[in-house]
Amino acid sequence: MAEQIAFIGLGNMGLPMASNLVKAGLGVTGFDVVPAANEAAAKAGIKVAASAVEAVKGAGIVISMLPNGKLLLELYGAGILEAAAPGTLFIDSSTIDVASARLAHALADSAALASLDAPVSGGVGGAAAGTLTFMAGGSDDAFARAKPVLELMGRKIVHCGAAGSGQAAKICNNMILGISMIAVGEAFVLGEKLGLSHQALFDVASTSSGQCWSLTTYCPVPGPVPTSPANNDYKPGFAAALMLKDLLLSQEAASSAGATTTLGKQAAEIYQQFVASGQGGVDFSGIINTIRGGN
Numbered sequence: 001m002a003e004q005i006a007f008i009g010l011g012n013m014g015l016p017m018a019s020n021l022v023k024a025g026l027g028v029t030g031f032d033v034v035p036a037a038n039e040a041a042a043k044a045g046i047k048v049a050a051s052a053v054e055a056v057k058g059a060g061i062v063i064s065m066l067p068n069g070k071l072l073l074e075l076y077g078a079g080i081l082e083a084a085a086p087g088t089l090f091i092d093s094s095t096i097d098v099a100s101a102r103l104a105h106a107l108a109d110s111a112a113l114a115s116l117d118a119p120v121s122g123g124v125g126g127a128a129a130g131t132l133t134f135m136a137g138g139s140d141d142a143f144a145r146a147k148p149v150l151e152l153m154g155r156k157i158v159h160c161g162a163a164g165s166g167q168a169a170k171i172c173n174n175m176i177l178g179i180s181m182i183a184v185g186e187a188f189v190l191g192e193k194l195g196l197s198h199q200a201l202f203d204v205a206s207t208s209s210g211q212c213w214s215l216t217t218y219c220p221v222p223g224p225v226p227t228s229p230a231n232n233d234y235k236p237g238f239a240a241a242l243m244l245k246d247l248l249l250s251q252e253a254a255s256s257a258g259a260t261t262t263l264g265k266q267a268a269e270i271y272q273q274f275v276a277s278g279q280g281g282v283d284f285s286g287i288i289n290t291i292r293g294g295n
Helices: 014-023 035-043 052-056 069-083 098-110 123-129 140-150 165-193 198-205 240-257 262-279 284-293
Strands: 005-008 028-031 061-064 089-092 114-117 132-138 154-161
Touching: 005 014, 005 052, 014 028, 014 035, 014 123, 028 035, 028 052, 052 069, 061 069, 061 140, 069 089, 069 098, 089 098, 089 140, 098 114, 098 165, 098 240, 114 140, 114 165, 123 132, 132 140, 132 165, 140 154, 154 165, 165 198, 165 240, 165 262, 165 284, 240 262, 240 284, 262 284
Parallel strands: 005 028, 005 061, 061 089, 089 114, 132 154
Antiparallel strands: 114 132
């Protein structure tokens, strides 16, 4: 695999992802608008370009990891498509709205460039360990070309369908996650009031029909799962502000698609209140403290 990689967005997720490509022996040129991010990238062996446009020159694959769809579309409209060599593949791993993802595909297509939306699940820990799950949307050819590179950063690579399907899968998955964490938190608070120990409830629910990822991997109370953020004062992890972002994206998508997502709407409202109270930087599993305080 000899293709040169350009990586735009070297923050908490982008830097470890790009670093794993360097560790695999690929040439990576990166750029971020934050100077400190570029400094950290240089220390990780990433060649830092003076701009995004400079980063993509000579690259066979361009990967972006940005905070939102607006920034992605601004990036695509800022000359990087024109600067890219013919046949360059653009992979966006940001979590953004489906409409922006599809528009980004259309912009790449109009420039005769291949593209893939490929958001991730697994958080900063998964990015560092190279165990992310990628949910990809785009053509079969684009996916086949991207897969060997994505496998250097992730453990599970899923082709979800046509343009925008990766973002659709990510939004649906994280709506499940947000809802289930609230449900697990409510169950533990109820268990406390009924005199159950955290360990007893965990031992039953984790091996019974209440089993879910929010319980067995990310248990919101200290003790039963030593690696969960609950054992580290709810340091993220996956910050509540990011969960709120994804839940709001799910509701935007539900509205545009004419879907009824009653629990998703309620989960978004609960996390909106949590973030508004100053808890946006807390791990999203910390929602249990708000649930406990409301009882």
